[in-house]
Amino acid sequence: MEVVLAARGITKRFPGVLALDRVDLEVPGGEIHAVLGQNGAGKTTLMNVLFGLVQPDEGALFLHGRRVEFRSPHDALTHGIGMVHQTRRLVAAHTVLENIVLGHPRVRGVLSLRDARVEVAALCRRYGVGLDLGARVWQLSEGERQWVEILKALYRGARVLILDEPTSVLTPPEAAALLAGLQAMVRGEGVTALLVTHKLPTVMSACDRVTVLRAGRVVGRLRTAEATEDLLVRYMVGRDVAPGPAGPSGAPGRRVLEVEDLACLGDRGVAALRGVSFALREGEILGIAGVAGNGQEELAQVLAGLRPATAGRVRLDGRDITRLPPVARWALGVGYIPAERTEVASIGAFSLVDNTALTYHFDPAYVRRGLLDDAGLARLTRRIIDGFDVKVPHPYARARQLSGGNLQKMILGRVLSRAPRVLIAHLPTQGLDVEATAFVRAQLREAAAGGAAVVLISEDLDEIVALGDWVAPIYEGRFVAWLGREQADPETVGAMMAGRRREWAAAR
Amino acid sequence: MWELAVRSLEVSAILLLAALGELVGQRSGVLNVGLEGLMLFGGTVAFIATQATGNFPLGFAAALAVGALLGCAHGFFSITLRGDQVVSGMGLWILSFGLTTFLGSPYAGPLGLGRIESPAGLPPFFVLGVLLVAAAWFLLYRTGPGLAIRSVGENPAAAEAAGIPVAAIRYLCVVAGGVLAALAGAAYTLSYNPVWNYNFIMGWGFVSLALVFFSMWNPWILLAGASLFGLMWQLSLSPELVLPGILSRYVWRTLPFAITIPILVVISTPWFRTRWGLAKPEALGQPYAKG
Numbered sequence: 001m002e003v004v005l006a007a008r009g010i011t012k013r014f015p016g017v018l019a020l021d022r023v024d025l026e027v028p029g030g031e032i033h034a035v036l037g038q039n040g041a042g043k044t045t046l047m048n049v050l051f052g053l054v055q056p057d058e059g060a061l062f063l064h065g066r067r068v069e070f071r072s073p074h075d076a077l078t079h080g081i082g083m084v085h086q087t088r089r090l091v092a093a094h095t096v097l098e099n100i101v102l103g104h105p106r107v108r109g110v111l112s113l114r115d116a117r118v119e120v121a122a123l124c125r126r127y128g129v130g131l132d133l134g135a136r137v138w139q140l141s142e143g144e145r146q147w148v149e150i151l152k153a154l155y156r157g158a159r160v161l162i163l164d165e166p167t168s169v170l171t172p173p174e175a176a177a178l179l180a181g182l183q184a185m186v187r188g189e190g191v192t193a194l195l196v197t198h199k200l201p202t203v204m205s206a207c208d209r210v211t212v213l214r215a216g217r218v219v220g221r222l223r224t225a226e227a228t229e230d231l232l233v234r235y236m237v238g239r240d241v242a243p244g245p246a247g248p249s250g251a252p253g254r255r256v257l258e259v260e261d262l263a264c265l266g267d268r269g270v271a272a273l274r275g276v277s278f279a280l281r282e283g284e285i286l287g288i289a290g291v292a293g294n295g296q297e298e299l300a301q302v303l304a305g306l307r308p309a310t311a312g313r314v315r316l317d318g319r320d321i322t323r324l325p326p327v328a329r330w331a332l333g334v335g336y337i338p339a340e341r342t343e344v345a346s347i348g349a350f351s352l353v354d355n356t357a358l359t360y361h362f363d364p365a366y367v368r369r370g371l372l373d374d375a376g377l378a379r380l381t382r383r384i385i386d387g388f389d390v391k392v393p394h395p396y397a398r399a400r401q402l403s404g405g406n407l408q409k410m411i412l413g414r415v416l417s418r419a420p421r422v423l424i425a426h427l428p429t430q431g432l433d434v435e436a437t438a439f440v441r442a443q444l445r446e447a448a449a450g451g452a453a454v455v456l457i458s459e460d461l462d463e464i465v466a467l468g469d470w471v472a473p474i475y476e477g478r479f480v481a482w483l484g485r486e487q488a489d490p491e492t493v494g495a496m497m498a499g500r501r502r503e504w505a506a507a508r
Numbered sequence: 509m510w511e512l513a514v515r516s517l518e519v520s521a522i523l524l525l526a527a528l529g530e531l532v533g534q535r536s537g538v539l540n541v542g543l544e545g546l547m548l549f550g551g552t553v554a555f556i557a558t559q560a561t562g563n564f565p566l567g568f569a570a571a572l573a574v575g576a577l578l579g580c581a582h583g584f585f586s587i588t589l590r591g592d593q594v595v596s597g598m599g600l601w602i603l604s605f606g607l608t609t610f611l612g613s614p615y616a617g618p619l620g621l622g623r624i625e626s627p628a629g630l631p632p633f634f635v636l637g638v639l640l641v642a643a644a645w646f647l648l649y650r651t652g653p654g655l656a657i658r659s660v661g662e663n664p665a666a667a668e669a670a671g672i673p674v675a676a677i678r679y680l681c682v683v684a685g686g687v688l689a690a691l692a693g694a695a696y697t698l699s700y701n702p703v704w705n706y707n708f709i710m711g712w713g714f715v716s717l718a719l720v721f722f723s724m725w726n727p728w729i730l731l732a733g734a735s736l737f738g739l740m741w742q743l744s745l746s747p748e749l750v751l752p753g754i755l756s757r758y759v760w761r762t763l764p765f766a767i768t769i770p771i772l773v774v775i776s777t778p779w780f781r782t783r784w785g786l787a788k789p790e791a792l793g794q795p796y797a798k799g
Contacts, residue, residue, distance in 0.1 A: 073669075083669075089663070089665055089666045090663065090666055091659045091663045092662065092663065093662050093790060094655075094662065098655055102659055102672070103667070103669075103671040108653075109651060110652075111650055111652055111654075269778075
């Protein structure tokens with residue numbers, strides 16, 4: 001197979017960091033090639049070099065064996081290399097067609113959208129993409145938006161597609177559809193795809209070859225047919241990652257959390273949660289699996305006291321807390337890890353000490369005559385930093401300086417430092433690298449072992465199945481089933497949270 | 509009656525020109541709340557230049573130049589320095605208010621030249637305004653550069669990724685907005701009411717600003733809104749003409765604002781958004797930092 005795109009000896013230094021260290025990359029044509037690595041391994045920098053956004057300090061790029069130099073993305077585009085950005089690079093108010101032609105050289109003067117429509121429609125047919133070109137982007141699902149990005153690159157004549165974490169914002173079925181479409185495109189039309197990701201299942205299921213980066217260096221180059229997930233993890237992390245203790249997380253004790261027929265409205269005023277009931281004992285983990293938008297976010301908020309329940313009851317240790325405000329719940333032992341790490345769970349401009357204070361400002365142990373006990377909070381923050389392995393120079397660093405993994409460890413540590421009776425964790429490992437993910441999961445298990453009841457809401461089936469003593473797939477505001485650990489295999493749960501919807505649609 | 513209509517269209521033209529420039533600027537994502545100041549400046553400079561030379565075209569040229577200059581200043585603060593657009597616009601207004609009072613006071617009084625001819629009995633600036641509305645609509649919705657302008661105002665990062673120079677587009681739009689606002693001011697002091705007096709524009713800049721929101725950033729609705737607001741203003745000068753003794757002129761003058769507020773409320777409801785999407789350019793008011 002001919003090597004289409006190659007990079008040789010690419011070195012890139014940023015002030016104080018060696019982002020890429022003599023990186024060699026060979027991408028054979030007509031294949032999906034994965035670039036795998038943890039956050040900060042240099043994946044993004046390498047892609048930016050290939051797309052002309054960043055100039056390397058040393059090394060050269062070769063296209064079909066000929067040396068090329070990309071001074072800007074425009075150069076890369078004229079050589080047939082297209083970047084498929086994450087979907088926030090689309091104009092939500094514009095139509096699909098307008099987004100696709102945006103920036104195309106032929107739309108300098110008067111727009112001939114009619115011609116463009118014909119061409120783009122032909123492109124859609126050729127690659128088997130079903131998109132309404134007149135629809136506005138804000139009306140589309142994330143999966144469809146990703147296709148708009150891909151079409152945009154193809155319309156500009158790209159034969160090599162660089163995809164930056166294309167599945168990170170997609171639901172599992174959307175991600176599977178995207179990868180299948182990409183494979184068809186690559187096999188049938190000879191397009192070459194370079195996929196940047198830190199998701200192992202994506203690499204294993206969809207890619208032909210993989211180049212693994214760690215700390216700016218290539219540490220592995222192999223065919224996925226010869227690779228295993230464990231092997232790739234070892235390459236990425238540089239050592240084995242302890243999977244954490246397996247099996248049930250200890251003998252369940254007393255009932256901690258009882259939820260009866262709980263219902264609430266979503267942001268748009270329609271019923272989001274339509275009657276959910278369950279009970280959890282000390283030491284149990286409930287994994288709630290669902291495609292985003294099926295009521296799980298609202299469930300987390302109702303349990304945390306951030307959203308009023310329209311019906312039903314929540315009991316904590318036998319006490320009715322349905323109408324209690326959030327602070328009262330914190331004091332009683334409810335802990336909440338919101339999905340939005342930077343928007344809801346922390347304040348970026350605050351120091352870590354002040355962020356810790358956000359869950360202690362009502363606690364008499366840290367408030368003296370109405371004033372916060374800063375020294376005590378600083379000591380507490382230091383304990384969290386040490387205990388949860390947060391990599392940060394000092395407790396007064398601002399939260400926004402922390403990487404996603406470190407911030408999540410901090411948030412987790414803050415919540416767990418209150419020794420909660422009930423822990424609600426919403427997408428606790430989303431966007432984290434392998435190491436941080438393993439750490440967070442181990443901590444959740446440990447919290448359960450320590451006697452907490454853990455409600456884990458996740459879209460990651462493997463996570464749900466690995467951690468949950470009980471698994472409840474959620475669909476349109478109701479639990480589809482209540483499965484014990486032994487009944488919950490990824491296929492069943494996946495079908496319940498996503499596959500069922502297809503059956504119903506077909507029946508209609 | 510005909511006289512009232514023509515007179516009110518003259519008011520409409522001034523509101524329309526200023527608001528159209530602001531609309532284009534806001535479409536590119538830059539809010540200029542200093543519209544009032546730009547109109548004061550354009551009107552004052554045009555008045556002084558015309559009175560000094562007795563030459564109307566020269567007066568207009570001076571207004572356009574000063575409008576472009578003020579547009580550049582607003583662009584420099586809000587695009588290059590990425591300052592707060594509201595602060596920059598307010599600063600521009602206060603500066604213009606003070607400076608034009610200082611510059612214009614010695615010239616207080618009538619222009620003392622003949623009136624500008626109106627072909628076919630139609631107010632010339634209204635005709636110009638309608639033509640510019642058509643041109644702006646065509647530019648925004650039927651051309652590549654228009655798509656670029658709208659993209660820059662909605663999602664500058666997406667525009668940049670598509671190879672569009674965000675800062676340059678924004679500068680162009682803001683300067684065009686400044687030019688049109690100054691032209692509107694000149695139309696006031698040279699044609700509608702050729703007299704210079706203290707704070708002659710009387711808040712029309714803010715009415716124009718409200719008009720842009722009223723129009724939901726659509727040039728044709730802007731035209732309709734400007735016609736309506738112009739009529740209401742002219743009526744407010746003699747409200748007894750229509751509804752004798754019911755409302756004082758000051759109440760009439762608040763109507764443009766009173767109408768705009770419910771419209772703003774409606775377009776921000778979930779109902780409207782799910783039906784029509786966001787009318788407001790998403791990146792409006794937000795400085796864009798590269799990368």
